[in-house]
Amino acid sequence: MRIIYKLEEMTETARGWLAGGAVGFVPTRGYLHQGHIALIEAAKQECEISVVSIFVNQMQFDRQEDFTQYPRNMARDLQLLNRTHVDVLFLPRAEEIYPPNFSTYVTPVGPVAERLEGVTGPAYIRGVSTHITKLFQLVRPDIVYFGQKNAQQVAVVRQLIRDLNIDVNLRVIPTVRESDGLAMSSQNHLLSPVERKAAGIVYRALLAGKALAEKHEGRPAAIEKAMTDLIATEPLVQLDYAAVCQPETMNELDNVKPRCMLVIAARIGSIRLIDNFVWQEKGRWQM
C-alpha cells in the first residue's frame, strides 16, 4: 500500500491513472470497521486500482468538541488497510487541503440539505459536499463507494454528482451490522456495556416500522410514532428523529409504499446512532 500525503502527488498520480484501468474510491473518516472493509472489498473486486482516503473534516462538525472527540487511531487503521491490499491510502493534511484562505463551498439546497441531518447539523451537509467534491477532483475515481448507513450523505453525494456533472459512478453498499443488528460505526466502541446494549433499540425500532409498513400501514405519521414510541422505552437513548422519507431527496412522503426509507437518528450521551431501512421496488428491503 502506497501512502500519499501531498495534494500535488495525489493529483499527479490520479492523472497517471487516467489512461489505465478503473479507479475505485472509498472516502472515510478513519477509525475503520467492517463496514469500511466491505466498501474496500467491493472496490477491489470491481476496479483495477483501489484508493482509500482518511480525513476527519472539521468543516462537517457543528461543535468543536465533536471534532476533537472524534475517534482516531492511525496505527490500527494502517494495520487493517494493509490486510485489505488496497493500492493507495490518501492522507491529506488539514493545513494543505483547507488552508487559511479557503473560501469556496459546495452548497446543496432543498430537502436533502434542510431536513433531518440538515436540521440537527447544518454545517454537516455543506462540509460533506465540499469535501467529497474536492476528493473527486484529486482522486478522479471512476466509481465511489458509500455505505447505506449514512443515507443522507449518500443522497447529498448522489445529488452533487448529478448537479455538478461529475464523471463518477456511485455504489451504495448495504450496512454491516453487529449480531444484535446495531449498525457498525466508528463510535460504537465509545459506548459502555450498558449503553451498547441499549443501542440495539434503534435497529429494533426500524424492524417495528418495517413490520407496520408490511401490514399496509400507509400513514407515515403512524410508522414514525411506532418507531418513536419504541425508542422512548429505552431511557438511555434520546431520539433526534424517526422519519419516513423519500430516499433520494429526504423529502416527506404522503404514503408509505415501496421506494421509501425509514430513518432514525438518536443519541446516547454524546454518541450519535444513525440507521435506516430502504423499502425498494418490488417490496424488497435494503436493511
Place this chain on the structure above:
Amino acid sequence: MRIIYKLEEMTETARGWLAGGAVGFVPTRGYLHQGHIALIEAAKQECEISVVSIFVNQMQFDRQEDFTQYPRNMARDLQLLNRTHVDVLFLPRAEEIYPPNFSTYVTPVGPVAERLEGVTGPAYIRGVSTHITKLFQLVRPDIVYFGQKNAQQVAVVRQLIRDLNIDVNLRVIPTVRESDGLAMSSQNHLLSPVERKAAGIVYRALLAGKALAEKHEGRPAAIEKAMTDLIATEPLVQLDYAAVCQPETMNELDNVKPRCMLVIAARIGSIRLIDNFVWQEKGRWQM
C-alpha cells in the same frame, strides 16, 4: 468543427481525450468578438485539442430581462468559429444542464463574492462558479482561457480551482480593445453611435488612474475619486463603481503600489461596461 449538444456525449468525448494531448477550453456566453478569438487562438497554439462552449447561463443574471435581452446570434458565432478551426463546440441545452430539480451550487465567500460585482449582482458570482465547475467536469480541460476584462470572474475562477482542487491551469489573456480603447464586449454593438462615443470614457478614466498611480499617488481614495470625477463628465454614463483593489481577492488595499488593480463598472442605459488595468510586479501594467 464538431458540435456536441448532449452532456453524455461531452463526458464520453472528454474521457476519450484523457490519454491524449492537452485540452484547451474557452467557456463563453456566445456573441463572439475579437476578445474571444484571442482566447481561442491561445488555446489552439498551446493545446492539441481546443474546445469552445457557448451557453447563456440564466443563473448568472439577477434580472430576467437582462437574461432575455442578452445578445445571441448562433449563425454568426458558427461562422466565426469555423474560421478559427476550433475542434469542438459544446452547446449544452439549458433543460439538460439545469434540469428543474437542479439544487447544488458552488458558493464562494469572502471579498471576491461580496465586493464590487458581488454587490451589484449577487447571483452573478454563484452562477459563474457553479457553471464553470460543471463545465470543468464535463470537458476536463488541462488549460482554461479567460480574458482579463472580466477581472472578478477571473478571481472567482482562480479561487474555485484552488479551493476545490480542480486539476486545470488558468490562463488569463489581455483585454482586446477597440481603437479608442473601449474593451471588446458582446454588448458594445447595442450602443447607439452617440453612446458608443461616450463609452470611451471608461478607458480614459483608467488611464487617468494609472497616470496618478505612476505619479506616486498612494491613496486608493484619491485614485478612485479621479476616475469617478472623469466618468462624471460624461452624462450618458452612470458609474457603478471605480475602485482600487487586490487583483486576486478583489479586497480593498491600504496603498496603491504594484500588485493592484484599477477596476471600473458603469452603465449606458441597460448596457454594462466593465474594464480594468492591473499594475503588476516590476511596475508593468496589464491593460
